[in-house]
Amino acid sequence: MLGIFSSSIVSPPEELVAAGSRTPSPKTTAGRLLKRFVESKASAVSLQVGEHVQLAYTHHNESPWQPRSFAVKDEIFCLFEGALDNLGSLIQQYGLAKSANEVILVIEAYKALRDRAPYPANRVVCHLSGSFAFIVFDKSTSTLFVASDQAGKVPLYWGITADGYVAFADDADLLKGACGKSLASFPQGCFYSTAVGGLRCYENxxxxxxAVPAEAEEIWGAFFKVTR
Known part of the structure; x- marks a missing residue:
């Protein structure tokens, strides 16, 4: 899965900007990144959301235990990869139809956060159990919400393209070509929300x-460490 956001939606994280500055490396634009994804991934689906957001995904080569899914409801767009162990109980908690899947559940959880303000942002993900990574974009408020499970079972990476777009993907090699060293593994057990102003640990x-500078031989320029 791939999500690309202009600086009008997401301010490029200073830690990733600094990582790219320490070790300059070749980058490409967001447009070329999307083109590479579509051309290299069989049966890829891409979607332009307004002027500043591009989303893409494919079911090709996905794990049967960590499938990818996409949904949109009430202008809330969601890319989800993984599986929730407690999906059944969460469906009951949110009063959803028994046929609801993980991506619909995440959209409803996000809506609860948005509509019940001031609702703690970490509540969207702290009760999710399983392997997952997801990207939520709320077009109505231009809000981005991204999260990864506490064990990092589903890989997720983020970086900054040559033209300053912030990109999230489950493929490190894909982002490497576009983001150079302005690239990092998204920290497990964390969420990024433009509504709360950045990266947070959802446990607390x-x-x-x-952000700790990576060694020169590492594929990325930094890695994020949570101090509990």
């Missing part, structure tokens, strides 16, 4: 998250 949003 007050935990400090720091």
């Amino acid at each position: 949003p007050k935990n400090k998250i720091t």
Whole structure:
């Protein structure tokens, strides 16, 4: 899966900007990144959301235990990869139809966060059990919400393209060509929300998250460490 967002939606994280500055490396534009995804992934589906957001995904080569899914409801777009162990109980909690899947559940959880403000942002993900990574974009409010499970069972990476777009993907090699060293593994057990102003640990949003420079031979320029 791939999500690309202009700086009008997401301010490029300073930690990733600094990582790219320490070790300059070739980058490409967001447009070329999307083109590479579509051309290299069989049966890829891409979607332009307004002027500043591009989403793409494919079911090709997905794990049967960690499938990818996409849904949109009430202008809330969601890409989800993985599986929730407690989906049944969450469906009951949110009053959803028994046929609801993970991507619909995440959309409803996000809507609860948005509509019940001030609702703690970490509540969207702290009760999710299983392997997952997801990208939610709320077009009505231009809000982005991204999260990864506590064990990092589903890989997720983020980086900055040559033209300053912030990209999220489950394929590190795909982002490497576009983001150079302005690239990092998305920290497990964390969420990124433009509504709360950045990266947080959902176990305890007050935990400090720091970016540590990576070794020169690493594929990325930094990695994020949560101090509990």
